[in-house]
Amino acid sequence: MSTDGQPAPADPHAPHTLPDGIPALEASAHAPRLEQTQVVIITGMSGAGRSRAAAELEDLGWYVVDNLPPQMLLPLIEMSAHAGDTLSRFAAVVDVRGRQFFDDLESVLAQVKKLDVDYRVMFLDASDEVLVRRYESVRRPHPVQGDGRLTDGIAQEREMLKALRTSADIVIDTSDLSVHDLGREVRQSVHAGLDHHLRVHIVSFGFKYGLPLDADQVVDMRFLPNPYWVTELRALNGRDAPVRDYVLGQQPAQVFLDRYVEALEPVLEGYLGEEKTYATIAVGCTGGKHRSVAVSEELGRRLRQAGYRVVVTARDLGKE
Structure with missing residues (x-):
């Protein structure tokens, strides 16, 4: 009420309300930025x-x-x-x-x-x-x-x-x-027109500990030279730069990654067409510490660049 007993004029800046009293947002300069919602x-x-x-x-x-x-x-x-x-x-x-x-x-x-x-x-x-x-x-x-x-x-x-x-x-x-x-x-x-909505889980593992039970794809990195036999690399793992550079610096590793990512594209798109919204790719080596970890991280990086949502984990890292 105003001082003279008459109803106060409506505040033009007050938010409108719905019948139940919940305030409605206005499309104004004062409203939150909702463009991405x-x-x-x-x-x-x-x-x-x-x-x-x-x-x-x-x-x-x-x-x-x-x-x-x-x-x-x-x-x-x-x-x-x-x-x-x-x-x-x-x-x-x-x-x-x-x-x-x-x-x-x-x-x-x-x-x-x-x-x-x-x-x-x-x-x-x-x-x-x-x-x-x-x-x-x-x-x-x-x-x-x-x-x-x-x-x-x-x-x-x-x-x-x-x-x-x-x-x-x-x-x-x-x-x-x-x-x-x-x-x-x-x-x-x-x-339609949005980025890939397939969720990809890349998990490195050691063959001596068994295959991941939920793997859709299994690849074997034991064809690459093993950093375990390099004294200065033995205590490190595939996330450490010296091991990563040693593994990925091998030409066979680069050839494998190039061709595997290319081969995965129709497979992952096909999963979506068959109502599969997630995929698990298992990357293995002997102990799950060096080669599989380095390749998993690089494979995840390349798939993210292609627009996929990717999580990379190392199942057996530390078990040794």
């Missing part, structure tokens, strides 16, 4: 594959929240602006399970549109016949059927989502899609 809102018909689409994005490294009340989208976007790479890509499943909260989705999306953020609405759909079959197979009630029939719930939900389906950026009809087909559709829709 990518948001996918997953919605659509119950039974059409929303959970599978969310799991696919989670496997690709996205931060995923299931059954999020629409009003929480804006605080989550604001939080992502201050969290760096850890929340630069997140997906939220928003659907009729939110009950009365779901009704606010349209107004929340209007607020999101004002922000400098890359966001898309992904709508999962399927025919009524397919949805009935899927619900009958899991023997669960439809979230909005109440005391009515399953078909009544499906019809009511389809009417509720009619406008949202029309305005969605991505619509995927899963009626005739397998789980793997749906995964491909999600990846192509969301990750």
